[in-house]
Amino acid sequence: MHNFSSGPAILPKTVMQQAAAACIDLDDSGLSILEISHRSKAFTAVMEETEALLRELIGISDHHAVLFLSGGASSQFFMAPMNLLPANATACYIDTGVWSAKAIKEAQLFGNVEVLASSKAANYTYIPKQVEIPSDATYLHLTSNNTIYGTQYRSFPMTNVPIVCDMSSDILSYPIDIEQFGLIYAGAQKNMGPAGMTLVIVRKDLLGKTERAIPSMLDYRLHIANGSLYNTGPVFPIYVTMLTLRWLKGQGGVTEMQQRNQVKADLIYQEIDANPLFECPNATEDRSVMNAVFVAKNAAHEKPF
Amino acid sequence: MHNFSSGPAILPKTVMQQAAAACIDLDDSGLSILEISHRSKAFTAVMEETEALLRELIGISDHHAVLFLSGGASSQFFMAPMNLLPANATACYIDTGVWSAKAIKEAQLFGNVEVLASSKAANYTYIPKQVEIPSDATYLHLTSNNTIYGTQYRSFPMTNVPIVCDMSSDILSYPIDIEQFGLIYAGAQKNMGPAGMTLVIVRKDLLGKTERAIPSMLDYRLHIANGSLYNTGPVFPIYVTMLTLRWLKGQGGVTEMQQRNQVKADLIYQEIDANPLFECPNATEDRSVMNAVFVAKNAAHEKPF
Numbered sequence: 001m002h003n004f005s006s007g008p009a010i011l012p013k014t015v016m017q018q019a020a021a022a023c024i025d026l027d028d029s030g031l032s033i034l035e036i037s038h039r040s041k042a043f044t045a046v047m048e049e050t051e052a053l054l055r056e057l058i059g060i061s062d063h064h065a066v067l068f069l070s071g072g073a074s075s076q077f078f079m080a081p082m083n084l085l086p087a088n089a090t091a092c093y094i095d096t097g098v099w100s101a102k103a104i105k106e107a108q109l110f111g112n113v114e115v116l117a118s119s120k121a122a123n124y125t126y127i128p129k130q131v132e133i134p135s136d137a138t139y140l141h142l143t144s145n146n147t148i149y150g151t152q153y154r155s156f157p158m159t160n161v162p163i164v165c166d167m168s169s170d171i172l173s174y175p176i177d178i179e180q181f182g183l184i185y186a187g188a189q190k191n192m193g194p195a196g197m198t199l200v201i202v203r204k205d206l207l208g209k210t211e212r213a214i215p216s217m218l219d220y221r222l223h224i225a226n227g228s229l230y231n232t233g234p235v236f237p238i239y240v241t242m243l244t245l246r247w248l249k250g251q252g253g254v255t256e257m258q259q260r261n262q263v264k265a266d267l268i269y270q271e272i273d274a275n276p277l278f279e280c281p282n283a284t285e286d287r288s289v290m291n292a293v294f295v296a297k298n299a300a301h302e303k304p305f
Numbered sequence: 306m307h308n309f310s311s312g313p314a315i316l317p318k319t320v321m322q323q324a325a326a327a328c329i330d331l332d333d334s335g336l337s338i339l340e341i342s343h344r345s346k347a348f349t350a351v352m353e354e355t356e357a358l359l360r361e362l363i364g365i366s367d368h369h370a371v372l373f374l375s376g377g378a379s380s381q382f383f384m385a386p387m388n389l390l391p392a393n394a395t396a397c398y399i400d401t402g403v404w405s406a407k408a409i410k411e412a413q414l415f416g417n418v419e420v421l422a423s424s425k426a427a428n429y430t431y432i433p434k435q436v437e438i439p440s441d442a443t444y445l446h447l448t449s450n451n452t453i454y455g456t457q458y459r460s461f462p463m464t465n466v467p468i469v470c471d472m473s474s475d476i477l478s479y480p481i482d483i484e485q486f487g488l489i490y491a492g493a494q495k496n497m498g499p500a501g502m503t504l505v506i507v508r509k510d511l512l513g514k515t516e517r518a519i520p521s522m523l524d525y526r527l528h529i530a531n532g533s534l535y536n537t538g539p540v541f542p543i544y545v546t547m548l549t550l551r552w553l554k555g556q557g558g559v560t561e562m563q564q565r566n567q568v569k570a571d572l573i574y575q576e577i578d579a580n581p582l583f584e585c586p587n588a589t590e591d592r593s594v595m596n597a598v599f600v601a602k603n604a605a606h607e608k609p610f
Contacts, residue, residue: 016328016337023325032321034499034545070501071375071522074536078520102521109518189537194339196375196501196539213414215383216407217376231379232494234501236541240339 011193015243022239033239038232046239047228053245057253058171060178060201065224067200068241070234073099073168076185076198078106080164083202083220084183085111085138086210092116092137092161097124097146099166107141110212116140124149126283133159139182139206145170147190150293151286156180162206170290171199172248174258182206188237192244197237258289265289277301316498320548327544338544343537351544352533358550362558363476365483365506370529372505373546375539378404378473381490381503383411385469388507388525389488390416390443391515397421397442397466402429402451404471412446415517421445429454431588438464444487444511450475452495455598456591461485467511475595476504477553479563487511493542497549502542563594570594582606 022033029042036043051066060066069075080103085091089111093104095118107113114137117128124146133140141164145152152170156163162182171186178184183202189195200220207221216222222230248257269292272280278294280287296302327338334347341348356371365371374380385408390396394416398409400423412418419442422433429451438445446469450457457475461468467487476491483489488507494500505525512526521527527535553562574597577585583599585592601607 011337011340016339019339020325020328023321023328032316034321034324035316038500070377070380070539072536072538075375075522078522082520106520106522109520187537194541195343195537196542215387215411215414217380217383217411231377232492232500233377234375234539235494236499237501 011240011244012247015240015247018243019236019240026239033236036235038229038235043235043239046242050238050242050245053242053249054199054201057245057249058176058178058201063203063205064178064181064201065204065220067202067220067223068228068233068238069198069200069223070196071198072189072195073166073185073187073198074102076166076200077103078109079200079218079220080139080141080183080185081107081110082212082214082218083210084164084206087111087212089138090114090134090136091139091141091164092133093141094118094128094131095120096127096143096151097149099146099168100141100143103141103143103166110210111138119151123281124151125281125286127151127153127286131157133157133161135160137161139164142166145288145290147291148293149282150280150288150291151282152288152290154285162203170288172245172254172257173261173290175254188241193237193240195237197234197241199241261289265292268292316545316549317552320545320552323548324541324545331544338541341540343534343540348540348544351547355543355547355550358547358554359504359506362550362554363481363483363506368508368510369483369486369506370509370525372507372525372528373533373538373543374503374505374528375501376503377494377500378471378490378492378503379407381471381505382408383414384505384523384525385444385446385488385490386412386415386418387517387519387523388515389469389511392416392517394443395419395439395441396444396446396469397438398446399423399433399436400425401432401448401456402454404451404473405446405448408446408448408471415515416443424456428586429456430586430591432456432458432591436462438462438466440465442466444469447471450593450595452596453598454587455585455593455596456587457593457595459590467508475593477550477559477562478566478595480559493546498542498545500542502539502546504546566594570597573597 026033026036026042054066091107092114095101095115104113117131119126119128140161143166147169163180164183165181167184168187169190172191186199188197202220272278272294279297280294296305331338331341331347359371396412397419400406400420409418422436424431424433445466448471452474468485469488470486472489473492474495477496491504493502507525577583577599584602585599
């Protein structure tokens with residue numbers, strides 16, 4: 001079965017089978033993962049293993065906290081500036097598609113927002129490069145992979161400004177240097193598990209500087225202090241994420257994923273480039289390894305296709 | 306298996322079996338519920354059936370919108386005042402336990418909060434009654450059932466002020482008159498499904514009056530306009546909630562649940578009252594039908610028990 005729809009993506013078959021089994025009985029506990037207490041020993045072990053696997057696979061040091069929050073990446077569009085950006089400071093954004101644009105809109109509620117570059121006028125067919133980043137910016141926000149437009153950062157800007165990055169659609173698909181990032185967020189449903197959980201990796205020393213009154217559930221510091229267990233969290237998505245991470249580690253980790261994805265992408269782009277009817281509209285060096293986009297050369301062929 | 310832990314509660318066995326099956330293949334779609342698009346026909350049908358069942362079982366008219374939001378009831382502690390309470394207006398709260406107290410704390414970030422009554426000094430062993438409610442209050446906030454203390458509103462105050470009610474632990478366990486309520490919210494994990502989704506039932510004419518800039522994901526109006534599908538929602542908890550609601554309807558609905566719970570509660574309280582070692586500390590008329598609390602008459606017996 002191939003799923004070309006928007007939103008959630010395909011998970012490994014073994015993960016789905018284990019998730020189904022846990023709906024009936026989690027590891028012979030006699031309880032379903034759907035009804036187990038988030039404060040039980042069994043679930044505490046799930047949380048610890050999930051965090052440990054993420055730290056190992058991505059290479060996350062103690063400078064960064066790892067949080068499993070309810071909801072999707074869209075909530076981080078406002079939680080990131082709410083937690084990081086003082087009202088009189090400036091956050092820089094690069095606009096590479098609809099997700100960046102939504103993030104920019106939400107940030108404007110909290111402080112000054114400077115859009116350093118945008119490829120909107122070219123229908124988002126490239127990633128702006130050689131962008132000058134003001135050294136006094138609180139952070140630089142990027143969307144690493146643009147699902148709708150099929151473009152992707154193949155390397156991140158070199159800057160001392162902490163990067164805040166929406167990695168929802170390409171996290172765990174290539175190695176990163178975590179020290180470049182102030183904050184990484186990613187909805188679970190593309191590369192980790194079912195919808196309903198967002199992974200947040202945040203550099204702890206960047207927090208607590210806004211002097212803003214933040215509701216408890218929106219305050220990263222409160223979730224860090226409570227190990228993501230301030231309230232009942234997204235138990236089932238966290239469990240499935242653990243299963244996916246175990247699978248990913250067994251396959252060889254993010255370097256192996258990067259190689260496999262590159263092989264798949266090369267095959268698809270070769271076919272698109274050779275095909276007389278279709279073309280990829282995007283700059284060659286910015287083509288996404290995660291999702292290849294193609295359009296009919298003759299626009300009249302789009303609808304029938 | 307009996308689950309006495311905090312947090313999520315037991316679901317009907319048939320619901321768990323159907324949820325497990327859907328992890329492998331949702332209704333012969335060839336896709337798992339964990340990977341299906343939230344914009345697919347199959348999932349749109351799930352959303353529509355879940356809302357229709359809730360409207361039928363609770364008796365919800367067109368005055369109220371029904372939303373399925375990510376996260377737990379704790380997020381509604383701040384979202385309710387953020388969406389309903391203008392900065393210069395007053396919301397009234399009755400403090401009946403730790404959940405009420407948390408709701409009060411979050412509301413104070415948004416407007417004037419008047420705590421009309423509290424049973425805290427009596428260790429929350431009763432529900433304050435005959436409370437005078439100022440007629441110009443924007444809303445009156447109640448926690449209908451207090452899980453930790455074992456008290457429950459057995460009837461709601463008669464007032465023209467819209468009631469905002471946290472029904473996380475007793476929704477769908479008795480009939481209500483929806484017209485009394487401006488807003489009802491309930492985390493799914495007690496009476497409906499797995500953790501990660503909160504049901505919000507809100508009177509539409511109360512919205513849009515705060516003149517506050519609200520982040521998109523926190524604005525009830527945006528979710529109403531998008532039928533809870535502005536972003537990828539908590540797909541799996543919504544699906545399991547639908548299964549539970551089908552089961553609940555098949556059992557006879559909320560009136561039947563009320564009768565069954567009363568029979569169970571009567572048995573437990575009879576035993577507690579007759580037992581020479583234990584007692585229920587709560588006012589007889591406020592004892593929760595959902596969760597009976599008992600303590601040792603001799604405090605020295607608590608630890609060994």
